Structures are given as structure tokens and as C-alpha cells.
Amino acid sequence: MATNGGGERGGNSQQQQPPPPARSTSGRRIRSRPDPLLVVCRCFSVITSISAILCIAVNIWSAIRSFKGGYDVFDGIFRCYAVLIAFFVVLAETEWGFIIKFWKILEYWAGRGMLQIFVAVMTRAFPSSNEADKELILLQNIAAYLLLACGVVYVFSGILCIGFLKRSRQRKETSREQAVQDLEELERRREELEQLLIAEERV
Template identity: 80%
Template sequence: MSRNGDPEPEGGEPVLPRPPSSAIVRPRPDPFLVVCRCFSLITSLTAILCIAVNVLSAVRSFKNESDVFDGIFRCYAVVIAFFVVLAETEWEFIIKFWKVLEYWVGRGMLQIFVAVMTRAFPDYSERKRDLVLLQNIASYLLLACGLVYVFSGLLCIGLLKRSRQEKEITREQAVKDLEELERRREELEQMLLAERA
């Protein structure tokens, strides 16, 4: 027995105490970041609904030759709504070239713009009433998401989110490094035991 009560091997060399494998505790996800991710998912789905509505409107406009300009307008709305979806993924490539989308106020303004484009030029004819209803639903939902983003951005909640994301990434990396060290230690202990045997 060693001085601190730990067992010694036959050769007299002390064995370092090994923490139990359950000692590495995975951190729980940050509830604030979970809420932000859920809201981002809702915004993405709403933008996808705007894309679908604008595609349907564009197809109907191009079929009716007198509405060609409306069809072109809808095509632009589709492209910009696609950027809204990409911005919500926070893909580094997009954020790198369009830094304004990193900030919630800029992102919210873009969403409001797409909502207005989706709502513009409604056709109130009886045969297109279903499409107008879809346009209204999609545009008002995206408008609400955009307003939430603008007000949250003005209250610096986007900055808080980025700060917490950095902490979460650092914490996850620390846990991975600790697990890697533990795995490497076990391998070295196995090699040491094999050499002694």
C-alpha cells in the first residue's frame, strides 16, 4: 500500500488513480440556443412556404400572358426567399460573403422584404382564391418572423446567441479532447500491462 492508501503493483511503482468513465459528463444543451434553433427552423419552413407559393404564382402568371411581369417578380421573390433559407442555416460560405445576414436586424429586414414581395400583386379572382390564401398565410408568417428578428437584433439577442454558441463549441471541444486523452491513457495502460506480462 502507498502512503495515500492506493495499491502498489509488485514492482513498487505507484499506480495513478484513474477517474471512472462516468466522470466525463457531457454538458446539457443550452436552452436559449435550443429555442433559437427552433425559431430558426420555423423561419426556414416559412421561407420554404413562401418559395412554394411564389413558384405556383409564377407558373400561373406565365401561363396567362398578360401577367408576365408578375411572373418575373415572383421569380425574384423565389431567389431572395432562398437566401432567407440559406441565412437560417448559418452556413459559413453565405455569412462570409453577406456579413449583413449574420446580424439579426439585417436578416429580419430581408425576411420582411420577402414577405412583402410574396404578398404583393394578389389576384382576387375566384379561381385563384386558394393561392391568395396561401400567399397571405406565408407572407404574414414570414413578416412575423422578420419582426421578431428585427426587435431581437435591436435588443442585442443575436450577439448573446453568438456568444453562447462560441462557449458551447469550446465546451464541446474540451469534452472531446478529454475523451481522447482518456482513450489514449487506457491504450498506454494496456501497453504497459502487456510489457510487464
């Protein structure tokens, strides 16, 4: 009888113990593989932005020399316009919604590439014939040809509809990331409810 009582007490103590918490999947971070096409596009966008920024710096330098020397005011004004347009190239690479809204053509890669080629031509135009400007001419050539190459790649990619494919995959990635965030929020909420249930059972 004592043994049975002890067994019953042992059984009751086992029944009174709170159930172990269910294993939650939220402890495991849900990771989605990055799209290789989007990774390549982002890297190329960074290269294009750097090339455009280099064009901005070169044109600013050239404009300062033109205005300071007073030998070619028109070239200085021309360089100022090149700086403004190159700045739009950098903004286009950020794909800022405000810019895309008012400059719809920049959403399409062919139009964006044509703008980059135009800036490259403006940067390369009217090279100085002064022997003291060799460094400036070298930087002009580097910046112009880099941005020209990026513009040509953008134009051909736009013709091949790679820009459309990139935008489609970007929308899918955004939807997937939102779904992952919603799932993680649900898992977090489930864990909170589990902890609350365990606390109530212990009381």
C-alpha cells in the first residue's frame, strides 16, 4: 500500500509538473537566399555611381580652373551643367522613388544608359591643351570612359529587358522579405503566449 501510495504521489507530482514548452521555430532565423541577379545589379550600380561621382569631381575641378584662370568662361559653365547632370545619374542609381516619379525615363535602363553616355561625352569634351593640365586630362579620360562603359552596358541590358527582369525579381524579394517578417512576428507572438500559458499553469 505504501508503495502504491508512493507511486500515486509520484504520479501526481509528475502530473503537476508543467509541460515542457513547445519547440519554437522562431529561434531559428529564417533566411532567404539573395538573388544572384540582384546582387550583380547592386554591385554594378555601385560602380556606376562611383564613376559618376568621379565625373562630378573632375568637372568641378575643371570648372574652377576655367573660372579662376579666366581663359574660358564658357567651358566653366559647360562643366557646371555636366556636374548637375552627373548628379542626376547618381540619384538615378539610388532608385529614389521621388526621382523616378518625376523622371520616369530613368526607371528604364536604356534611358539611364543614354544619360550616362551623355555625361561621359560632356566630361571628355573640350580637353585642355595646356601641358600643366596632364593630370586633369588623365582623370577626365578615366572618368569619362568608365561612365561610358557603364552607359553602354545599361543600354544593351535595357534592350535585352534585363532591367524589367531585375524590377520583377526586386518586387518578389520585397514580398518575400515582408512575408518573412510577418512569420517572425507570428512566431514571437506565439512564444509570448506560450510563456504566459506556462506562468498561469504554475500558479
